[in-house]
Amino acid sequence: MSVLEKRLQVLLDDDRFERLAAESARSGRSVGSIVRAAIDLHFSTEDVAAARSAAARRLLERTSEPNDVEPDxxxxxxxxxxxxxxGAVQ
Structure with missing residues (x-):
């Protein structure tokens, strides 16, 4: 895990903060951890985005084949x- 070196102050309205606090209580994670995960999800690297796109394409290819029989x-x-x-699927 990388060392956390940068500090960020963000002002939130009550609703957003309450949603973060509720998720923190529900999941047992810190608010900071939840915010970092949201950043990672929203601003994923090109490699992650490409891997997700490729996985989605493979899934769609499997489900779009004309077939009279329901796949097992x-x-x-x-x-x-x-x-x-x-290690073929990420």
Whole structure:
């Protein structure tokens, strides 16, 4: 984990702060941790965005194949787990 070196002061209205505080209480994480996660999610790196796009494309390709038979979930799950084991899915 990287060292936290920069300090940021942000003014929030009551509603936003209450939502952060509620999530903090619910999840057991600090407000700062929640804000950092939101920043990471919103401003993801190009590599992360590209990996997400590729994963979405693969998923859509699997579901858009013309097929009269409903795909078997156990087979689909096993194939996805095999890809995860190989590091093919991020």
């Amino acid at each position: 979930w156990a087979d689909t799950k096993a194939a996805l787990e095999a890809q995860l084991d190989r």
